[in-house]
Amino acid sequence: MEKVRTRFAPSPTGYMHIGNLRTALYAYLFAKSQHGDFILRIEDTDRARYVADAVEFIKNTLAAAKIIPDEGPGFGGNFAPYIQSERMDIYKKYAEELVESGHAYRCFCNHGEEKNSAPDDEKKFGGYNRHCRELSPEEIEKNLSEGKPYVIRQKMPLAGETTFFDVLHGNITISNSELEDQILLKSDGMPTYNFANVVDDHLMEVTHIIRGTEFITSTPKHVLLYEFFGWEIPKFIHLAPVMGKAEDGTVSKLSKRHGATSFNDLIEAGYLPEAITNYVALLGWNPKSNQEIFSMPELIEKFSLDGLSNSPSVFDYNKLGWMNGEYFKAMSDEDFAKSAEKFFCGLYENSPEKKNYLAGILKTRVSRFGEIPDMIKFLETMPPLDVELFTNKRNKVTPEKSVAIIEPAVEIFSGIENWTPDELNEKISAFVEKTGLKIGTIMWPLRIALSGQKVTPGGVTEILYLLGKEKSLERLNSGLNFLKNISD
RNA sequence: GGCGCCUUCGUCAAGUGGUUAAGACACCGCCCUCUCACGGCGGGUUCAAGGGUUCGAAUCCCUUAGGCGUCACCA
Numbered sequence: 369m370e371k372v373r374t375r376f377a378p379s380p381t382g383y384m385h386i387g388n389l390r391t392a393l394y395a396y397l398f399a400k401s402q403h404g405d406f407i408l409r410i411e412d413t414d415r416a417r418y419v420a421d422a423v424e425f426i427k428n429t430l431a432a433a434k435i436i437p438d439e440g441p442g443f444g445g446n447f448a449p450y451i452q453s454e455r456m457d458i459y460k461k462y463a464e465e466l467v468e469s470g471h472a473y474r475c476f477c478n479h480g481e482e483k484n485s486a487p488d489d490e491k492k493f494g495g496y497n498r499h500c501r502e503l504s505p506e507e508i509e510k511n512l513s514e515g516k517p518y519v520i521r522q523k524m525p526l527a528g529e530t531t532f533f534d535v536l537h538g539n540i541t542i543s544n545s546e547l548e549d550q551i552l553l554k555s556d557g558m559p560t561y562n563f564a565n566v567v568d569d570h571l572m573e574v575t576h577i578i579r580g581t582e583f584i585t586s587t588p589k590h591v592l593l594y595e596f597f598g599w600e601i602p603k604f605i606h607l608a609p610v611m612g613k614a615e616d617g618t619v620s621k622l623s624k625r626h627g628a629t630s631f632n633d634l635i636e637a638g639y640l641p642e643a644i645t646n647y648v649a650l651l652g653w654n655p656k657s658n659q660e661i662f663s664m665p666e667l668i669e670k671f672s673l674d675g676l677s678n679s680p681s682v683f684d685y686n687k688l689g690w691m692n693g694e695y696f697k698a699m700s701d702e703d704f705a706k707s708a709e710k711f712f713c714g715l716y717e718n719s720p721e722k723k724n725y726l727a728g729i730l731k732t733r734v735s736r737f738g739e740i741p742d743m744i745k746f747l748e749t750m751p752p753l754d755v756e757l758f759t760n761k762r763n764k765v766t767p768e769k770s771v772a773i774i775e776p777a778v779e780i781f782s783g784i785e786n787w788t789p790d791e792l793n794e795k796i797s798a799f800v801e802k803t804g805l806k807i808g809t810i811m812w813p814l815r816i817a818l819s820g821q822k823v824t825p826g827g828v829t830e831i832l833y834l835l836g837k838e839k840s841l842e843r844l845n846s847g848l849n850f851l852k853n854i855s856d
Numbered sequence: 857g858g859c860g861c862c863u864u865c866g867u868c869a870a871g872u873g874g875u876u877a878a879g880a881c882a883c884c885g886c887c888c889u890c891u892c893a894c895g896g897c898g899g900g901u902u903c904a905a906g907g908g909u910u911c912g913a914a915u916c917c918c919u920u921a922g923g924c925g926u927c928a929c930c931a
Contacts, residue, residue: 377931541860546859581926613866660868681869690881806890812890826891
């Protein structure tokens with residue numbers, strides 16, 4: 369059987385939309401699951417959209433997502449170059465071939481003039497009015513000798529229809545009258561996407577074209593090209609788009625208004641690359657089992673085309689967050705601390721022990737690293753106190769009672785030499801027992817005085833340890849002062 | 857507008873003529889608990905609408921509606 373070869377063919381825009389990443393992932397997974405090759409090809413035929421370093425950006429993003437091309441710019445391969453702008457002579461040659469065989473023609477019409485001025489009823493030609501389609505050899509010669517710029521257009525059949533098979537959608541038929549005499553080669557000598565992708569996919573022996581549904585309607589044009597050349601037609605797999613849901617409930621293609629939409633945005637928000645890949649893999653593909661957490665090797669092993677969905681799916685930040693949390697929980701405290709490094713904002717830079725301890729507390733409490741700074745702010749800066757905070761009905765705590773609890777607690781803490789979580793726990797337990805009060809009643813005022821917050825990551829013991837003896841006592845004492853001043 | 861694609865809980869989805877219509881996220885409740893989490897247990901919510909075909913339809917057919925895409929010297 370023929371070796372499976374797929375490709376990911378982005379244009380170098382310096383931005384990796386999550387839908388694009390998913391397309392790349394599926395193309396990669398399919399190739400690898402079939403022991404085939406995955407090719408990276410850069411479609412940079414639009415000079416106006418050239419972005420510096422975009423190729424490096426794409427390669428870095430794929431690397432971060434653990435999608436490794438077998439061939440491509442910088443990866444080697446027998447079909448180089450893999451950057452379309454470096455293949456211009458190839459397209460030129462094939463375009464000329466088509467002109468020779470009568471399937472394409474030179475068009476000297478002025479830049480979009482005819483198209484734009486065409487009355488509506490001429491639109492039925494599909495845009496261009498085909499003015500140059502039947503130019504006489506003399507006219508062509510004349511234009512050529514005058515040095516008039518031209519493009520090469522594909523000569524579409526005037527009647528009939530074109531059918532192609534899509535693995536996900538079955539047979540799709542489009543009437544040839546819908547097809548424009550599209551441009552194959554632009555006046556600057558660059559090919560258009562619709563031409564270059566056909567030539568390259570054939571030359572690079574791509575067997576399965578995996579791309580977005582937005583290409584369905586132009587696929588008949590590609591198919592016609594394959595037929596003109598007498599080339600074998602590859603298998604098509606058109607993927608449904610990734611959608612976003614706006615606050616008003618409307619669903620549309622995932623875009624900025626929905627929040628982070630690129631792989632990089634997501635990384636910056638503090639999601640793990642593995643989690644993003646894992647989540648995205650499941651957005652439009654199901655493994656036919658209830659497993660949801662997959663490593664890349666597992667994904668490759670389990671992937672199959674018939675698990676692909678042909679309907680659009682909405683990107684759910686909630687579920688991504690959950691999945692990311694699953695990865696967090698599976699990490700060691702050390703690894704979490706290391707990955708979350710920059711979100712700790714320099715806290716405990718010189719105390720790996722405390723940093724790891726904090727990581728252990730945080731990793732079950734955040735769904736992305738980006739939530740960390742707000743959560744740990746109080747450790748660095750004490751928030752202003754409010755008497756209200758010292759009142760808690762459920763635990764029967766009042767400001768007065770708080771004084772009675774904090775005062776002896778300060779004394780006990782002052783006597784602790786070995787400031788460790790275990791030691792602290794022991795002393796607090798003894799204290800609770802001695803007072804005969806409920807543990808919640810004791811802890812409430814301490815937490816407030818220590819953090820200024822009703823809600824904290826971890827409990828009083830954890831906070832005491834993280835704050836350290838000096839800072840803890842300082843906060844407890846100023847809490848005491850605060851309460852005493854209030855009652856005066 | 858023409859053409860094309862799509863339509864099972866709020867979201868991801870299983871399902872291919874006979875099921876109490878899985879599972880997950882989210883949500884709600886309870887338990888655990890010094891707060892918040894974690895963990896455990898339980899709950900509500902779904903076949904776009906209307907016609908057929910059939911003993912029987914989420915599954916097959918038709919119509920309608922809605923969503924999305926496409927109609928570039930962009931990919």
